[in-house]
Amino acid sequence: MSVSSFNPPVRTLMGPGPSDVHPRILSALARPTIGHLDPAFVQMMDELKSLLQYAMQTKNELTIPVSAPGSAGMETCFVNLIEPGDKVVVCQNGVFGGRMKENVERIGATAIMVEDDWGKAVDPDKLESVLKKNKDVSIVAFVHAETSTGVLSDAKTLTSIAKKYGCLTIVDAVTSLGGSELKVDEWGIDALYSGTQKCLSCTPGLSPVTFSERAINRIKERKTKVQSWFLDLNLVMGYWGEGAKRSYHHTAPVNALYGLHEALVLLKEEGLENAWNRHQLHHLALRDGFEAMGLNFLVKPEHRLPQLNAVGIPEGVDEAEVRKRLLLDYNLEIGAGLGALAGKVWRVGLMGHACNMKNIIFCLGAIDSVLTSMQAPINSGAAVSAAKLAAS
Amino acid sequence: MSVSSFNPPVRTLMGPGPSDVHPRILSALARPTIGHLDPAFVQMMDELKSLLQYAMQTKNELTIPVSAPGSAGMETCFVNLIEPGDKVVVCQNGVFGGRMKENVERIGATAIMVEDDWGKAVDPDKLESVLKKNKDVSIVAFVHAETSTGVLSDAKTLTSIAKKYGCLTIVDAVTSLGGSELKVDEWGIDALYSGTQKCLSCTPGLSPVTFSERAINRIKERKTKVQSWFLDLNLVMGYWGEGAKRSYHHTAPVNALYGLHEALVLLKEEGLENAWNRHQLHHLALRDGFEAMGLNFLVKPEHRLPQLNAVGIPEGVDEAEVRKRLLLDYNLEIGAGLGALAGKVWRVGLMGHACNMKNIIFCLGAIDSVLTSMQAPINSGAAVSAAKLAAS
Numbered sequence: 053m054s055v056s057s058f059n060p061p062v063r064t065l066m067g068p069g070p071s072d073v074h075p076r077i078l079s080a081l082a083r084p085t086i087g088h089l090d091p092a093f094v095q096m097m098d099e100l101k102s103l104l105q106y107a108m109q110t111k112n113e114l115t116i117p118v119s120a121p122g123s124a125g126m127e128t129c130f131v132n133l134i135e136p137g138d139k140v141v142v143c144q145n146g147v148f149g150g151r152m153k154e155n156v157e158r159i160g161a162t163a164i165m166v167e168d169d170w171g172k173a174v175d176p177d178k179l180e181s182v183l184k185k186n187k188d189v190s191i192v193a194f195v196h197a198e199t200s201t202g203v204l205s206d207a208k209t210l211t212s213i214a215k216k217y218g219c220l221t222i223v224d225a226v227t228s229l230g231g232s233e234l235k236v237d238e239w240g241i242d243a244l245y246s247g248t249q250k251c252l253s254c255t256p257g258l259s260p261v262t263f264s265e266r267a268i269n270r271i272k273e274r275k276t277k278v279q280s281w282f283l284d285l286n287l288v289m290g291y292w293g294e295g296a297k298r299s300y301h302h303t304a305p306v307n308a309l310y311g312l313h314e315a316l317v318l319l320k321e322e323g324l325e326n327a328w329n330r331h332q333l334h335h336l337a338l339r340d341g342f343e344a345m346g347l348n349f350l351v352k353p354e355h356r357l358p359q360l361n362a363v364g365i366p367e368g369v370d371e372a373e374v375r376k377r378l379l380l381d382y383n384l385e386i387g388a389g390l391g392a393l394a395g396k397v398w399r400v401g402l403m404g405h406a407c408n409m410k411n412i413i414f415c416l417g418a419i420d421s422v423l424t425s426m427q428a429p430i431n432s433g434a435a436v437s438a439a440k441l442a443a444s
Numbered sequence: 445m446s447v448s449s450f451n452p453p454v455r456t457l458m459g460p461g462p463s464d465v466h467p468r469i470l471s472a473l474a475r476p477t478i479g480h481l482d483p484a485f486v487q488m489m490d491e492l493k494s495l496l497q498y499a500m501q502t503k504n505e506l507t508i509p510v511s512a513p514g515s516a517g518m519e520t521c522f523v524n525l526i527e528p529g530d531k532v533v534v535c536q537n538g539v540f541g542g543r544m545k546e547n548v549e550r551i552g553a554t555a556i557m558v559e560d561d562w563g564k565a566v567d568p569d570k571l572e573s574v575l576k577k578n579k580d581v582s583i584v585a586f587v588h589a590e591t592s593t594g595v596l597s598d599a600k601t602l603t604s605i606a607k608k609y610g611c612l613t614i615v616d617a618v619t620s621l622g623g624s625e626l627k628v629d630e631w632g633i634d635a636l637y638s639g640t641q642k643c644l645s646c647t648p649g650l651s652p653v654t655f656s657e658r659a660i661n662r663i664k665e666r667k668t669k670v671q672s673w674f675l676d677l678n679l680v681m682g683y684w685g686e687g688a689k690r691s692y693h694h695t696a697p698v699n700a701l702y703g704l705h706e707a708l709v710l711l712k713e714e715g716l717e718n719a720w721n722r723h724q725l726h727h728l729a730l731r732d733g734f735e736a737m738g739l740n741f742l743v744k745p746e747h748r749l750p751q752l753n754a755v756g757i758p759e760g761v762d763e764a765e766v767r768k769r770l771l772l773d774y775n776l777e778i779g780a781g782l783g784a785l786a787g788k789v790w791r792v793g794l795m796g797h798a799c800n801m802k803n804i805i806f807c808l809g810a811i812d813s814v815l816t817s818m819q820a821p822i823n824s825g826a827a828v829s830a831a832k833l834a835a836s
Binding site: 079314 | 447448452454455459462468470472475476478479480484485488491495511512516519523546549550639641647648669673674692693694695696699700702709712713777
């Protein structure tokens, strides 16, 4: 058995996440560990909450990172807001809606599905007609940015429809936070979870969440205990409460939180709207490059997620071989299709720190080069200049 | 709101955890992030599993780090092995037995408690008499090393009693792993969870777990779905399975796993038994120092946990003020008492990288100095030389 230290290769991460981590964040991870009850740590936690409130555009007091990956953030929202017997509308247009359904069912609640094709946005009219027919639904859950397909759904409209029918909303913003417009308070979102390893350019492992007053009241009025001790917000709220009142729940992942703090400082320095605009601008450059090469997008222009570009694979190409060559010869990671889209698309991420012109030129050049060497039917040599033009 | 980077103070961590993190581990955390499906990462995961098997002294195939803190490792064991209606014996002799009870009840199962006083070890005779009376119990859960009191219970004997009555065991080894003798296979433990921030000298945030074949069979034969999607081992097993068969579950906390890998390489380099012996040797030195000063241990010598020393507070001393001065004037963190022991003991950790003679001399000297300045009734000046003598 090997007993030597692990020295990872240096990759460019342009898949569905994790994305390239900013060097300032990597440095922050290596700062000296302090105790999770240390006054200096408590102050850092307070700053982290404020920075998250900024990133999510909310004044919600309960705005914190769950000490586990996005899947646990999802579960935090579901197990706290839903009780056995509840009826929940889940909108599904990709992998993550299916995971929401699993969460609902494991609570002993019923999921009423609103389904749209993979690659399409959630249809607000379908949601409304389901809510009209099912008066006893109290929660609507949907994915803002589907990482499996590269679709951005209209969270503002979906939330307003849910509100009209007296429902609370649970929103998956794993891939949208920091990359696409997201306004928790203005749009009236009640519960939202995200991840750190997408447009925040941070390492994976934490899940920022936020809950409105309406959501907190629902949690406080539960008739049953939350089925998870670790994710029970009644306990977690005590842990992330005001300094003096803080009570021990679990040991916080101290250094991972240093990293998230630094990621959010970087976002604040750039400015949230500037970050959104940067993702959009570079997406257009990448799009022009892919289209010049002859690759087509899966998603209609009006629903495309700038930070996750699902493009079709040229006919006759062994797509896994392409990804393998990109990884081994170019140290470049792009993503495969998931589920129904496996073998049909590549998923090219432009997230956070990875979303820059150098990466776009490199990625287009490398893909062009590999596809040309495999004699794929592409318009070789056109991509990079098209992308540069779009960005100028 | 502050938008500057967070630069933590440099502390010496001798509380109940996190403990001082080895600089090689901090460096590992800052290595470049790669994708969680990258072949280089998959190879690192395989090494990590082998290293964990060594640390836990087991050949169990299902030996992995849960991507969340120790509390989530605990919950992983309980929600996977227990179904609604099951009867579980929980031995409680401190804070963490109480948390086990919470876990059992939130599953809809029944916890039959075997209680011992805080500061005492779990009494094997009490366990046996409860198992004799309750033939329908199928799981026994206990804490190997109680971090709240500094007690080491006899895991080997407790496990053999559980086996005699046909029960599987769930063992909390959060504070024992890497610090005290622990032999999963030889002792016949079925499920065990630990933490990274104690005797492994790593940062907090991950929970190594292991499951025997008997435990896996029980999980596979469940009649109900595991209530947590995130912690469902049926899904997690696919994720941590052999390279080729690996299926996506959640995004692994890549850099945190680099840290754990490095921590386990350090443990392998030192040798497991050497690490156990180092904790014992330094505990004796610290003990002699405290006793020379006039401070008494809470726990009887035969049940003392070397890595967590609970010592009584001298009469008339404002214990919170002492800890505050140690932290602010000496950058030294020691722990307060928890629950029933709040205000009655300090908990002084000697865990992993923090378990060394420099720290012992510093800690005894600093405590002596603060207590003397507060005119506490101690034998001033005697501690450091007594500790040095014990270690020589």
